[in-house]
Amino acid sequence: MKKKKSKNFIIGATITGIMLILVMIGCIWTPYDPEAMDVNLKLSGVSLSHIMGCDNFGRDIFSRVLKGSGTTLFVAVGTVFIGSFFGIVIGAFTGYYGGILDEILMRINDALFAFPSILLGLVFISLLGSGKYNVIVALGIAFIPSFARIVRSEFIRCKNMDYVRSAKLAGAGDLRIMFVHILPNTMNVMLSSIMIGFNNAVLAEAGMSYLGIGVQPPDASLGRMLSEAQSYLFSAPGYAIFPGVVLILMVLGFSLLAEGVKEN
């Protein structure tokens, strides 16, 4: 029985689709070289040739937004990948086996949970140094506890279910039960937490880059653009508003999509 897709799903999918297309275009082609400076165009407003205007170095904002969203997306995907991969492994083992290992890891998890993920990211950045890949590692590690926690509780819920028992009777090994039998059953919960995690990753990356300890130049990043734009808020509001709106749309699209998936 196929239900009608919800309004949230349609709007979310549309926004996300457009964003993805823009990012992909940005990978191959941008209207201008995002690094090319032109002193004559410094802080020039919206025009036909520069649809989002130019920044304080006379660089085309639209081109930089395209590149920057690509970076943001890349970091978010990497973060969620690291966070969910290790989260699944840790959560699966602790949830399935329980015992002393579970007790210790969950204590540490609880403790890490006391840190806001962006703060945890800051700690790792201060240890690793800044830059795109370090941000991915830092945020990825920071995201592990929340994924591990969700996977663990799902595994605890599933491990005593009849289908697991029958798999055991059929002689399936622990690893097989964990990753072939139980894991697919946690997919619904995982999918929505991955989507939420993705949004958190976008917001955290933007926040860190805004603070100047995330993605470093020459990589363009929406957060970094916003922090530079803040000084020119009065003379060139567009410089802040365009990257900000793109950031909002990115998050909004995904959260609507997550909402829609939940409803269906």
Place this chain on the structure above:
Amino acid sequence: MLDIIDLNIEFHDHLVPETVVYDFDLHMEQGEIVGLVGESGSGKSMTALAIAGLLSRRDMQKRGQIIFEGKELLTCPRNELRMIQGNQIAMVFQEPMTSLNPVYKVGWQVEESLRIHHPEMSKEERKEKAIKTLQDVELDEAERVYNSYPHQLSGGMRQRVMIAAAMICEPKLLIADEPTTALDVTIQAQIVKLLKRINKEKKTSILFISHDLSLIRQLCQRVVVMQGGYIVESGSVKQIFETPQQEYTKKLIGAIPKCEKKVVTKKANTQEKTADTQDKTVAGKGGAQYGE
């Protein structure tokens, strides 16, 4: 005391309006216990909720009259209805666990009707009255129950608490909607006995709704049999059980196991059978055929 004339209840939440109760008539005297019997979906709970004034959704329509002590309940203003609810008409529900608010103490909930209808009473008077009512429903350690939360009590105790909360204002009419269905068989018998005693001592009229004819036989003076929203048959317990007129009633009575009075412990089994047979009966009939 209570007169229900031509009550019809219709739902409008689907494209086609659906009637769940057709032309329901009932007269009740003070001090009477009337049983309302029928399987699930026969409209008996809807009727009960309508009398208690608890069907107020916008997407439903009620026609007919419910006259309680000379007052028309279907058309009277909401605030007048509220004066009667909990004060003169009280209700006990099927699931005592979910029907009690989980985050408040039992005492607070038992006293609530007093707070609403007798604001002149002091806190101490209310507590005294609540404890007394809890003792009246045969709860030992009424004081401890008073200070407990619902999740700390057993199912039977919770249902007694529900009855105490309903009886605290000494209502003229108590509507008990399947009050024993969620309970163990032994507890069922105790609750029925308790309701009987309350009826005798306080002269409270009771409208007892159940799908279990054997309980109705123990408790009630008159029975109304419902099926598919219609009244199939009604009369005194004696009439209905000894000379049932309608096929449906006969089948219901036929389904009561003969040994139920002698062997209480077997009841659980036999009840299941009762339910089974009922289902078959319904399936055979294929919906509402009877009308009055």
Place this chain on the structure above:
Amino acid sequence: MKYFGKKLAGLIITLLVVSFLVFAAFAIIPGDPATAMLGTEATPERLAALREEMGLNDPLMVRYGRWIANFLRGDFGTSYNYSMPVMDMIREKIPVTITLTVMSFLMVVLISIPLGITCARHAGGRLDRAVIVMNQVIMAVPPFFSGILITFFFGLILHLFTPGGYISYTVSWTGFLGYMFFPAVAVALPKAAMAVKLLRSSVISQMKLDYVRTAYSRGNGTKAVLYRHVLKNALIPVVTFLGSVLADMVAGSIVLEQVFNIPGMGRILLTSISNRDYPVVQAIIVCIAFLVIVINFIVDLIYKVIDPRISID
């Protein structure tokens, strides 16, 4: 009381684990404090002497024990860069960050509870639908960007405050709180949106439960049912949520300090991170974690008060 004891024990263990993790993380990084303090040109003899003096040759656990003992006495170590006690650096900044967090937390509570209830009461109505759409959008706005927008509209266009014109609480408490208002709004907005959404759906689902029917059967009106019966039940998930977003709000406060040019802990943290001034970073991180854990502990106790079903386990 037993519940309290058990929670308190859990609190202390968590505090110890957190502080140990932070300490260990900073202890295992390459480059040692002695080099950091003396610079790379220092002679090996002097480095060795300093290491011995600072106790860097002791095992990790011994160093941790010494550090936590000092920490509890208020000695947070010495900054590499400024050669002054960390405590002196952050003493005046702690109230700033705490004020910002608490203010925004209060805003979340004050906005979300009335709005969530109103939306639930008039579910499907015009206000409700407008709030749902607004909620979705607000949740997607990163707090620092709403900070920038607020600076732009309320500061630069409406002149309701002077961007960058921070007033210290040592000068004037009212001026300080006035300046903190807009940053607090920026921190609070996304969390308030989530709380409204949660409370709304929580009230709506509670209104369908059996005990609501019981309440009506006793002659309660809709308002009485909502406020006396449903609200307490509906708040349970909201309290859990508020506890869990608290950490995020502290982080949000630190970011917003940067947007609004507020000299709080966030500013020092960032400078110290770029300068690799580890004792300062370490101290601030542990302080924030302690703050979050302690407030979470309080939330747990509140939780116990509104939900009697919570048992010791």
